[in-house]
Amino acid sequence: MKPRLNKTVAAVATSALLLMAVPAVGIASTSGASAKPTYTIGYQGPLSGGNQQLGLNMVNAVQLAINQANASGKLPFKLKLATYDDQGDPTIAPTQAQAAIANKNVVAIVGPAFSGATAASEPFYHKYHLATVSPSATNPALATNHWNNFFRVVADDSVQGPADANYVVQKLNKTKVYVVNDGTSYGSGVAQAFAAQATKDHATVTPATVPGTSQCQNGTASSTEYTAAAAQVVANGATALFYGGYYCDLGLFLGQLQSAGYTGIVMSDDGALSPALIQNTTPASAANGVYLTCACASSTNKSFNRAYQGLAHFSAANATYAPESYDATNAIIAAMKKLHKITRAGIVAQLHRLSMKGMTKTIRFLPNGNIAGTAIYVNQVKNGKIVQLGLE
Amino acid sequence: MWEGPGFSPALPFLITLSTDRSRGAQLGAFGHYLTGHFATLRLEFWALFVGGLANGVLYGMVAVGYTLVYGVLRLINFAHSEIFMSGGFAGYFVMKAMVGNSVPSGFASVSFIVIGILVGAFVGAFMATLVERVAYRPLRRRHAPALAYLISAIGASYFLYNMAGKEFGRVPISMPQPYINHPIFHIFNAPVQMYYVIILIAGAVMFLTLDRIVAKTKLGRSIRAVAQDAETASLMGVNIDRTIVLTFIVGGALGGAAGFLFGMGTGVSNTMGFVPALKAFTAAVLGGIGNLRGAMIGGFLLGVVESLSVVFVQAAYMDVVAFGILVAVLLFRPTGILGERLGRAA
Structure with missing residues (x-):
C-alpha cells in the first residue's frame, strides 16, 4: 500500500505545481523591460499511442530548434516548448487545440502532425488566429479551406505522383511505363496521378491493378498473382515500372519481377520507403536500384544529426519528419524575429511573407499555406541501403 | 521483348489473327478487342504458362494432402495451410543458417535445396501428425459429428498461424537464396527461370514417388483399403490408426516441401498458407476430392488457367477466376474431373 500512497501524493503534488506554473509563466512574459519576455511554441502531434515514434521524431527536432535559437543569444525574447x-x-x-489556444503564452504551433487531426483542429486555430505550421500533414484538401493560419513545410499528396512521373520520363528518359497500384485508396491515388502526368509527358503508359495480398497487412489476394503480373510487365516491354502502394507487397512483387527477367527501373512512393522493404524482398538483391520518393527528407546535415542524437538519444537517420519539424520551428522563429510586438495574428501575417533557406528546402508559402515548389525527395536502394539522392 | 521468330506452333490461328490487323478492322470493335488480346496472348503465353505451371505444381502438392486426408477420414483438413506455412518457416531457418549472406552455386546449391525440401517435408509431416493427434484423434475416439472436426480444424489453423505471427512477426521475411536465379533456357523466347525448373523437377519427383507408393506398396494398399471401406479394412487386419497417421505424414510432407519451395520464391510469413491452401483445396475439388491423380491434375490446371486468365482480365481478377472455377465445378460436376474416390482411382 505504501508505495501506491506515495505515488498518489506525488501525482497530486505535481499537478499542483503545474497549476501554479502556468500563470507564473504568463506573468513572466509580460513583466518589466529588463528581463527578456518568454514565448511558447506549441507542438501538437502523437506523443502516445501507436504513432508515438513519429511524434517523438518531431518533438525532439522542435526542441532542438528552440534550444539553438535560445543559445544563439540573438533573440530579443526567450522561447519554450509546450x-x-x-x-x-x-x-x-480538438480538445488539445483548445488547450493550446487557452494558453495565452502560446504564439504559434508546430503541427498538427496528422491530416485528420489537422482537419479537426484547424477550425479552432483559425478562429483564434493561431498560426500552425505542419511538418507532415499531406492531405491536399487541407489547403482548400481558406484557413489563412494554416501552413505546411511538406508537399501535399497531389504533388508526388506528377513529380515522380516527370522524374521517370524526363530525367531518366523512360518512355514506356507500366503503372501498377495495389488497390488501396493511397496506392491507386498516387498511381493515377503518376499515370496522368506520364501520359502528358508523352510516355506510353500501361496501368494495372495488382491488389495487396494476404501475406501483407492490407490485402486478401494471393501472392501467386505477382508471377503473372511480372510476366505481363516483361511482355509489355516497359523500361520503367511505377508501383503505388506499400513496401510489403512491393517486396513480393520485386522478387517475381527479377524471376521474370525484368531489367527496367522500378519506382515507388513513400508507402514503400522503409528499410523493411529490403528485409522482405526475396531475394534481397531484387530491391537494389529501386527508386523511392517522399515529400519527406532524411537529414544529411551532419551537425544537425549530431545535435539531434545528443538531444533525442536516437539517430536522426530514420527519424522521419524530424528535418521538416526543425524547419517548421525555424520558420516560426524567423517570423517572430521580424515582429516588434509579437502577437498571434502578427506571426500569421509574417509567415505569409516569409522566404528563408531551411534545411530541407527553401521555405516560402503559397497563399493557401502550401509550400512553394515541388519539394519531393528521391531515394534509391543501393547495396541493401536506402540512400537519399536529393530533390527531384 | 518476345517479338520475332519465336511463336507457338500450337497457336497458329492466334498468330494469323494477330498479324492480320485488317481483319480485326473488318470484324469491328469487338474483333479489334479480340485481335488485340490474342496478340498479347501470343507474346505472353509461354511466360504465363511456365509461371502458372510452377504455381500449379505447388497447388498440386498441397492438394494431395487435402485429398489423401479426405480419402481416409472424409474430412477437409483446414489446418493444412499451416502445415504448408510450417514447412516454409523450417526451410527459412535452415537456409538462414546454411546460406546466410553467401551466394552458393553448383553442387552446394543443389544440396542446399534438397536439404531445404527434406527439412520442410519433415517439419510438415511432424506438424501434420501433431494436428492429427491433438485436433482429430480425440474427436475420432468419441465418434464426434463431422461439424466438430471442422471447428477443430479451423481452431488449429487459427492457433498455429497466430502463434507463428507472435513468434516470427507478421510481415513477410525474405528467404536467403540457395541458388542464383537466372533463365536456364527459353521456350519460344519466353525465359524459363531456375526457380521454375527447381519446382518442376521437385514436383515431378514427388508426384511420381507418391503415385508409386500409393499404387504399389503395402502402405498404399492400406490407405486405399481404408479409403474404400474403413470397417472392412480393419476386419482384414489393416491398422486404421496407423494408416491414418501415415496418411497425415505423407500429405504433411508434401505440403511442407511445397511450403519451402513457395517461400524460396516469395518469402515466408505467418499468413503465407492461407490463400495458396484455399487454391489447393479448389484444385483438389477440381480434380475430384479423394482422387490422388485428380488432385495433381487439378493443381496444374488451376495454376495454368488462372495465370493465363490475366491476359483477358487484370491480375486483380486472378483469384476471382480461380474461385469462380471452384463454384462452377461444384455446380456442374461436383465429382470433379476424374470424379472418383481414392479407393478406386489409384
Missing part, C-alpha cells in the same frame, strides 16, 4: 498530445486522433485533436 506539447499537446493528440495521439494523431481526430477525435482527441
Whole structure:
C-alpha cells in the first residue's frame, strides 16, 4: 500500500505545481523591460499511442530548434516548448487545440502532425488566429479551406505522383511505363496521378491493378498473382515500372519481377520507403536500384544529426519528419524575429511573407499555406541501403 | 521483348489473327478487342504458362494432402495451410543458417535445396501428425459429428498461424537464396527461370514417388483399403490408426516441401498458407476430392488457367477466376474431373 500512497501524493503534488506554473509563466512574459519576455511554441502531434515514434521524431527536432535559437543569444525574447498530445486522433485533436489556444503564452504551433487531426483542429486555430505550421500533414484538401493560419513545410499528396512521373520520363528518359497500384485508396491515388502526368509527358503508359495480398497487412489476394503480373510487365516491354502502394507487397512483387527477367527501373512512393522493404524482398538483391520518393527528407546535415542524437538519444537517420519539424520551428522563429510586438495574428501575417533557406528546402508559402515548389525527395536502394539522392 | 521468330506452333490461328490487323478492322470493335488480346496472348503465353505451371505444381502438392486426408477420414483438413506455412518457416531457418549472406552455386546449391525440401517435408509431416493427434484423434475416439472436426480444424489453423505471427512477426521475411536465379533456357523466347525448373523437377519427383507408393506398396494398399471401406479394412487386419497417421505424414510432407519451395520464391510469413491452401483445396475439388491423380491434375490446371486468365482480365481478377472455377465445378460436376474416390482411382 505504501508505495501506491506515495505515488498518489506525488501525482497530486505535481499537478499542483503545474497549476501554479502556468500563470507564473504568463506573468513572466509580460513583466518589466529588463528581463527578456518568454514565448511558447506549441507542438501538437502523437506523443502516445501507436504513432508515438513519429511524434517523438518531431518533438525532439522542435526542441532542438528552440534550444539553438535560445543559445544563439540573438533573440530579443526567450522561447519554450509546450506539447499537446493528440495521439494523431481526430477525435482527441480538438480538445488539445483548445488547450493550446487557452494558453495565452502560446504564439504559434508546430503541427498538427496528422491530416485528420489537422482537419479537426484547424477550425479552432483559425478562429483564434493561431498560426500552425505542419511538418507532415499531406492531405491536399487541407489547403482548400481558406484557413489563412494554416501552413505546411511538406508537399501535399497531389504533388508526388506528377513529380515522380516527370522524374521517370524526363530525367531518366523512360518512355514506356507500366503503372501498377495495389488497390488501396493511397496506392491507386498516387498511381493515377503518376499515370496522368506520364501520359502528358508523352510516355506510353500501361496501368494495372495488382491488389495487396494476404501475406501483407492490407490485402486478401494471393501472392501467386505477382508471377503473372511480372510476366505481363516483361511482355509489355516497359523500361520503367511505377508501383503505388506499400513496401510489403512491393517486396513480393520485386522478387517475381527479377524471376521474370525484368531489367527496367522500378519506382515507388513513400508507402514503400522503409528499410523493411529490403528485409522482405526475396531475394534481397531484387530491391537494389529501386527508386523511392517522399515529400519527406532524411537529414544529411551532419551537425544537425549530431545535435539531434545528443538531444533525442536516437539517430536522426530514420527519424522521419524530424528535418521538416526543425524547419517548421525555424520558420516560426524567423517570423517572430521580424515582429516588434509579437502577437498571434502578427506571426500569421509574417509567415505569409516569409522566404528563408531551411534545411530541407527553401521555405516560402503559397497563399493557401502550401509550400512553394515541388519539394519531393528521391531515394534509391543501393547495396541493401536506402540512400537519399536529393530533390527531384 | 518476345517479338520475332519465336511463336507457338500450337497457336497458329492466334498468330494469323494477330498479324492480320485488317481483319480485326473488318470484324469491328469487338474483333479489334479480340485481335488485340490474342496478340498479347501470343507474346505472353509461354511466360504465363511456365509461371502458372510452377504455381500449379505447388497447388498440386498441397492438394494431395487435402485429398489423401479426405480419402481416409472424409474430412477437409483446414489446418493444412499451416502445415504448408510450417514447412516454409523450417526451410527459412535452415537456409538462414546454411546460406546466410553467401551466394552458393553448383553442387552446394543443389544440396542446399534438397536439404531445404527434406527439412520442410519433415517439419510438415511432424506438424501434420501433431494436428492429427491433438485436433482429430480425440474427436475420432468419441465418434464426434463431422461439424466438430471442422471447428477443430479451423481452431488449429487459427492457433498455429497466430502463434507463428507472435513468434516470427507478421510481415513477410525474405528467404536467403540457395541458388542464383537466372533463365536456364527459353521456350519460344519466353525465359524459363531456375526457380521454375527447381519446382518442376521437385514436383515431378514427388508426384511420381507418391503415385508409386500409393499404387504399389503395402502402405498404399492400406490407405486405399481404408479409403474404400474403413470397417472392412480393419476386419482384414489393416491398422486404421496407423494408416491414418501415415496418411497425415505423407500429405504433411508434401505440403511442407511445397511450403519451402513457395517461400524460396516469395518469402515466408505467418499468413503465407492461407490463400495458396484455399487454391489447393479448389484444385483438389477440381480434380475430384479423394482422387490422388485428380488432385495433381487439378493443381496444374488451376495454376495454368488462372495465370493465363490475366491476359483477358487484370491480375486483380486472378483469384476471382480461380474461385469462380471452384463454384462452377461444384455446380456442374461436383465429382470433379476424374470424379472418383481414392479407393478406386489409384
